[in-house]
Amino acid sequence: MTQGTPDIEALIELMARLPGLGPRSARRAVLHLIKKRTVQLLPLAEALHKVGTTARECARCGNIGTGDLCDICTDPRRANGEICVVEDVADLWAMERSGVFKGRYHVLGGTLSALDAVGPEELRIPRLLDRIAEENVSEVILALGATIDGQTTAHYIADQLPEVRVTSLAQGVPVGGELDYLDDGTISAALKARKSF
Amino acid sequence: MIDWRDQGVLLAVRKHGETSVIIEVFTPTQGRAAGIVRGGAGRRLGPILQPGAQLDVEWKARLEAHLGSFTVEPIRSRAALVMSERQALDGLSAVCSILSICLPEREPHAPLYERTVDLLDLLGHSDLWPLAYLQWEMALLEELGYGLDLSACAATGVNEDLSFISPKSGRAVSREGAGAWADRLLPLPPVMKGEGEAHDPEIAVALGTTGFFLEHRLLAALGRKALPAARQRLIARLAARNI
Numbered sequence: 001m002t003q004g005t006p007d008i009e010a011l012i013e014l015m016a017r018l019p020g021l022g023p024r025s026a027r028r029a030v031l032h033l034i035k036k037r038t039v040q041l042l043p044l045a046e047a048l049h050k051v052g053t054t055a056r057e058c059a060r061c062g063n064i065g066t067g068d069l070c071d072i073c074t075d076p077r078r079a080n081g082e083i084c085v086v087e088d089v090a091d092l093w094a095m096e097r098s099g100v101f102k103g104r105y106h107v108l109g110g111t112l113s114a115l116d117a118v119g120p121e122e123l124r125i126p127r128l129l130d131r132i133a134e135e136n137v138s139e140v141i142l143a144l145g146a147t148i149d150g151q152t153t154a155h156y157i158a159d160q161l162p163e164v165r166v167t168s169l170a171q172g173v174p175v176g177g178e179l180d181y182l183d184d185g186t187i188s189a190a191l192k193a194r195k196s197f
Numbered sequence: 198m199i200d201w202r203d204q205g206v207l208l209a210v211r212k213h214g215e216t217s218v219i220i221e222v223f224t225p226t227q228g229r230a231a232g233i234v235r236g237g238a239g240r241r242l243g244p245i246l247q248p249g250a251q252l253d254v255e256w257k258a259r260l261e262a263h264l265g266s267f268t269v270e271p272i273r274s275r276a277a278l279v280m281s282e283r284q285a286l287d288g289l290s291a292v293c294s295i296l297s298i299c300l301p302e303r304e305p306h307a308p309l310y311e312r313t314v315d316l317l318d319l320l321g322h323s324d325l326w327p328l329a330y331l332q333w334e335m336a337l338l339e340e341l342g343y344g345l346d347l348s349a350c351a352a353t354g355v356n357e358d359l360s361f362i363s364p365k366s367g368r369a370v371s372r373e374g375a376g377a378w379a380d381r382l383l384p385l386p387p388v389m390k391g392e393g394e395a396h397d398p399e400i401a402v403a404l405g406t407t408g409f410f411l412e413h414r415l416l417a418a419l420g421r422k423a424l425p426a427a428r429q430r431l432i433a434r435l436a437a438r439n440i
Contacts, residue, residue: 019215114294114425115209148248148276148290152427155283171280183244185277192281 008034060131062107062124064089078104081138085128085157087111087145095143103141106131111149112156125157132164142168146189199265200257203227204272206313207250208297212238218246220267221297222254225310229300232256232267245269247276248293249317278321284434285320288330290427292316295334298425299341299415309340327400327435331388334407343367343414345407347390350374361385362406364413383409401436408432 004012008030015026033041057063058070065071072078082103086092092105108123120126132140140161144150158166172190173179179187205224213219218237223229237246245252251272258265279285292313300306316333319326338344345367349356352374359369361382375382383406387393412424 112426114290114427115297117423117426119426146244146280148286148293151280152286152290155286156430159283183271183274185247185274186244188274188277189280 004030061105062089062109062127063092063105072104078102079135081136082141083128083131083135083137083139084141084143086143087150087153091143101141103139104135108144108153111144111147111153113149114152120156123153125160128157129160132161137164139165139167142166144168146171198257198259199261200255201227202253202255204251204253205230206293206296206310206317207246207248207252208293209248210237210246218242219264220246220269222252222267223296223300223310223313224254224305225307226305227256228304228306229296229302230254230256231302232258232265234267234269237269242269245271245274247274249275249279249289249320251275251314275317275320282321282323284323284431285326287427287431287434288326289317289320291425291431292330292333294425294427295337295411298421299337299411299419306340309337312336327397328388328395330431331400331403331407334404334411335389338367338407338410338415341415343410345369345389345410347385359385359390364409367410367414397435397438401432404428404432404435 012023012026012030015021015029016023018026021029033044054066055064056066056068058065058073059068060073061070063070063072067074080103082101083106084095084101084103085106085108086095087108087110089107092107095101095105106124106128108125108128110118110123112118112120112123131137140157142154142157144154154168170193172186172193173182182190203224203226205222205227207220208223208229209221211219213233216238217233217235219231220234220237221229221231234242234246236242246269253270253272255268256265257268275289279289296313312333316329319329335345345362347359347362347369349369350359350371350373351363351366351368352370355371355374358371358373360372361370361375361379362368362385363370364381364383369385370382372379384402385406386399386403388395388399389403389406393399408424408428416422416424
């Protein structure tokens with residue numbers, strides 16, 4: 001229990017719901033923000049308000065932007081005929097951090113799941129098929145998780161696209177990984193995908 | 198503190214909070230058991246906790262009614278072996294999700310466990326697997342009290358020319374016994390009686406029959422509606438295969 005006002009209590013409660021924060025860390029964060037009112041609290045509040053009013057899902061790819069279409073979809077340089085299919089916006093951001101992929105994306109919003117009864121209609125798979133028909137796509141890169149659900153989704157999408165080149169990310173030893181610490185599944189996937197050296 | 202240790206097949210993984218997962222494991226002595234794995238969503242345990250994995254598990258709880266927590270050690274992974282094979286992937290998903298949906302919690306089914314482990318170990322063998330899967334579904338129905346009686350015709354008592362199954366009783370019916378009711382009965386392909394060549398399209402028909410009893414008897418009794426989509430995709434692939 002803090003000694004703050006109801007407003008501060010409400011802020012702590014809201015902060016405590018954020019990923020990575022609990023009640024105690026939320027309290028510390030709020031106290032810190034209040035102490036740094038002008039340099040952190042007010043700019044944060046302003047940024048939150050701005051994002052809250054402008055952020056929306058891109059109508060084409062499912063990325064988060066501030067207009068109907070996101071920056072990637074409106075950039076003509078990224079219309080190179082490649083679409084990278086990812087599960088979530090966080091995966092798109094991870095791909096963008098690498099700076100390697102220069103095409104466009106399609107965010108599915110999840111994966112097919114037998115257990116949770118998630119079917120193709122619950123994901124943006126029909127929209128992906130429409131895009132491929134509309135956008136002169138030469139290659140679809142499936143950047144989905146190396147999980148049962150991720151790969152089931154990848155196979156399902158590949159089955160729907162007989163006319164387009166479909167590729168997927170490689171699976172194997174991560175950069176900086178040591179074999180001794182890898183699980184047997186990763187080692188066997190890496191061995192299956194070995195290449196000439 | 199109550200605890201037990203066993204080997205088991207991982208059936209399902211659901212995220213719990215940011216770093217933990219709730220898993221369901223099928224073990225020979227405890228049946229389907231659930232519990233939390235702390236750190237299960239992390240980099241170390243994430244690759245291990247894939248459905249179908251064979252695990253050594255230790256379950257602990259303060260009271261038996263509690264959810265409890267697991268500590269897990271991997272024995273072998275099956276997911277990595279099937280990632281690139283559509284049929285095997287759908288098969289693995291179907292087996293794990295059907296068991297997760299159908300098995301009562303904490304009720305041992307040791308014979309079904311043994312059959313499940315044998316079936317999952319066959320996953321890479323695409324020529325043997327469809328028949329093994331059909332036999333596993335029939336064993337699942339038997340184990341859970343909805344077994345099919347294919348020994349003799351329910352109408353005439355003969356044990357020849359058995360071509361149908363009654364959707365009501367699950368008993369075989371001969372062509373003669375079916376008479377005008379044949380179109381209301383389910384098909385009984387020879388493969389279900391352990392006869393014939395066991396071609397994939399015939400197995401697909403047989404899975405349609407077992408699917409009826411799974412869906413309309415077993416799942417209906419549990420208040421569930423549909424079988425997993427992975428099973429439907431598996432059947433569609435088998436049905437489309439050329440003999």
